[in-house]
Amino acid sequence: MFTIGDFARHGRVSVRMLRHYDAIGLLRPARVDPGTGRRHYTAGQLARLNRVIALKELGFTLQQVREIVDGGLTTEELRGMLRLRRVELETEVAATTARLARVEARLRSIESEGHMPTDDVVLTSLPAIRVAELTAIAPGFDPGDIGPVIGPLYEELFRRLGAAGITPTGPGVARYEDVPGGDGAVRVHAGVRVSAPPRDGHGETGDPRVLDLPAVERAATIVHRGPMEAMAPTEQALTRWLEHHGLRAIGYPREVNLECPPDREAWVTELQVPVTGAH
Numbered sequence: 001m002f003t004i005g006d007f008a009r010h011g012r013v014s015v016r017m018l019r020h021y022d023a024i025g026l027l028r029p030a031r032v033d034p035g036t037g038r039r040h041y042t043a044g045q046l047a048r049l050n051r052v053i054a055l056k057e058l059g060f061t062l063q064q065v066r067e068i069v070d071g072g073l074t075t076e077e078l079r080g081m082l083r084l085r086r087v088e089l090e091t092e093v094a095a096t097t098a099r100l101a102r103v104e105a106r107l108r109s110i111e112s113e114g115h116m117p118t119d120d121v122v123l124t125s126l127p128a129i130r131v132a133e134l135t136a137i138a139p140g141f142d143p144g145d146i147g148p149v150i151g152p153l154y155e156e157l158f159r160r161l162g163a164a165g166i167t168p169t170g171p172g173v174a175r176y177e178d179v180p181g182g183d184g185a186v187r188v189h190a191g192v193r194v195s196a197p198p199r200d201g202h203g204e205t206g207d208p209r210v211l212d213l214p215a216v217e218r219a220a221t222i223v224h225r226g227p228m229e230a231m232a233p234t235e236q237a238l239t240r241w242l243e244h245h246g247l248r249a250i251g252y253p254r255e256v257n258l259e260c261p262p263d264r265e266a267w268v269t270e271l272q273v274p275v276t277g278a279h
Contacts, residue, residue, distance in 0.1 A: 001030060007041035011049045026066050027052060054078060058085045101229045102143055120223070121241040126216035126272060130198070131173050132161060132208040133191030140184045141176065141252070143229040150174060153190040160208055161192070168192045172257035173213070186252075216274045220247065224271060227264040228255070231271075238271060250274040 008015045021027040022039065027048055029039035051073055055065040058081060134157045138149040154172065161168065170193025179185040199210045220242060224234035235253070242249060251274065259268040 001040040001042055004029070004039040004041065007045070010043075011046055011053075013049065013053065021052065024062060024066075026062060026069075051078065054082070058082065098144070098147060098229050101227055102232070104230060121238060122221045123275075124219060124221060126219050126274075128212055128215040129170070129173065130194055130196075130210065130212050131191035132166060132168075132194045132196065132210045133157065133173075133189045134160070134208055135187055135189050137179060137182070138186045138188050141186050143231065146176075146186070146188060147229060149188050150190050153188060154192075157190050157192065157208055161194075164207065166194055166196045166208075166210075169195045172255075172260070174255040174257070175213075176252040216272070218275050219272045220249075220275050221270055221272045223258075224269045225267070227267060228269065231269075234271065238273065242273075242275060247275040247277040250276055 002010065004015055004018055008018055011018075018027065018039070018041075022029060027045065030042045030045060031040045032038070033040070048069060051069050052065055055068055055073075055078075056062070060068065134153050136149050136153050138145045140146075158168075173191045173193065175189045175191070177187045177189070179187050194210060196210050198212060199207075220238060222234055222238045222241075224231055238253070239249075253271040253273040256270040256272060257267070258270055259266065261267070
């Protein structure tokens, strides 16, 4: 048998923690010396301790831990719970990372207030292009609303294009429209350049629609470098430029994905917004 100090060292926990587990009935000592009250543990109890610590690290309360351990949790069941918790934590980390990127973008917008871009914005015409696209509805135009919609939409688009034997011939082109009566909802069009014949597709749940986006006589364009959730400073620089030159945007900007490497910080996206007014 091991003293509580030795057992704590072998289990890589504190003596105080073992005393607490004893007090709440979660991990009782194998023997308590009736004369001194000293606790003693066996090596076999490390198995229960390991399960307790693992479940606690997975986020369960000590009461839940006791119920699970007393229920005869198997190693495979614990492994399954670990896999599930890993997915949950990865999702939380991704959401937190995206949220921090949006905050950083807002801070950059604040820092750039009063600065007018000079060579960043180009006024040009846009040719007609043919795209294949899928659409879905996002609750708003905030990056936190658009991101969870457009990412899976593009994954599904490329999967369906592959199944249909359609090969993209150019960059991705995302565009947006207000949903009439949608209380701020936005229709997201996730598209990519193709040369396939036009076809209607089957709406928001079927095959990709192939259509020609018409030419734009005048559009203001600006290039954004970095992840999409950090787009705010670039968009607001474009907005200030339009106001300064007496121009008004017609609808939402298109997003043309010029470069999309695995490192999102290296993404290059061109914003293209049709404009009206005097220049």
